[in-house]
């Protein structure tokens with residue numbers, strides 16, 4: 001990566017670990033086989049590599065390798081889980097329960113399901129970003145077939161009580177799906193132990209390549225099936241056709257192996273750096289506070305609101321050096337406040353004044369020190385030019 005740039009946007013995507021790239025390289029030219037070619041060594045070599053990668057990915061989530069279906073990423077996995085269950089379980093019912101703070105891949109797939117005649121309940125969250133277990137239990141109806149709750153939120157890092165949610169779903173006999181994209185590889189994730197039946201995740205959020213992901217589908221107690229959304233060839237047990245992307249799958253496997261191996265140490269290191277960054281900003285900047293639960297949260301993420309300091313303007317003061325995300329999302333027509341922060345009760349103004357810091361494997365302490373200074377100065381500069389901040393300081397707001 002360019003040396004003078006500081007990347008603190010690891011929840012958007014992570015750099016591909018050089019060890020992952022190295023593992024992938026032979027599968028472009030030296031080992032070019034199609035894993036479905038049964039009649040020659042090229043195919044056997046590719047098939048063996050996929051088998052090994054599937055085991056590595058399965059091991060990271062304590063699953064059976066046959067429970068791992070490779071897809072093009074978490075967006076596709078979310079779509080396959082939601083639409084695939086909706087289509088196949090329609091005889092039982094067509095009601096789905098999800099949460100307002102889910103990723104757009106889940107929310108938009110649910111929107112599609114509504115157009116197809118399904119019904120979706122979108123649960124509110126508490127101010128700390130977590131779902132209320134009472135509200136969840138109350139939302140489940142006799143015709144509910146699926147509950148979908150993300151493991152950890154991409155904007156705030158807030159972790160949902162998955163095991164408790166799993167128990168509620170079990171009691172009501174409904175399937176539970178989780179988008180665990182931000183959790184897998186960062187914290188221990190065991191879908192079977194949590195009562196999660198389908199789980200989406202992706203390589204490029206855990207130092208693997210883009211364009212490869214997986215859907216975990218429980219095979220035992222219960223055996224879950226999904227209707228394929230892509231037909232042709234019958235790959236991946238008929239649930240996702242298409243020639244396997246062997247180099248990417250190999251990279252995903254290597255990334256999973258590396259994550260499993262270094263998870264605890266890396267987690268502690270990043271938590272310490274995150275806490276340093278967060279504490280410094282909260283101490284040095286007036287009217288700054290953390291968005292979401294600080295207790296139930298990924299250790300490498302911090303989402304901070306700086307009252308009356310527009311995040312986009314703050315980022316403009318240092319975006320040649322430090323890469324972050326704001327609580328604003330560009331849609332085709334306008335800049336919208338983050339749906340996650342507004343669901344937590346934030347005003348649109350406060351959402352637009354929030355910055356997301358997401359640390360990763362390759363960040364150093366010097367980078368964090370630089371970022372602290374840049375953000376403190378940036379907020380001061382933006383507030384210094386803001387009549388709203390002046391009015392606020394004079395007690396007029």
Ligand SMILES: *Cc1c(COP(=O)(O)O)cnc(C)c1O
Nearest residue numbers: 073074075103105154179181202
């Ligand atoms: C990044 C992300 C996705 C999308 O993953 P892709 O592999 O890019 O499709 C889905 N859900 C969450 C929570 C994410 O953070």
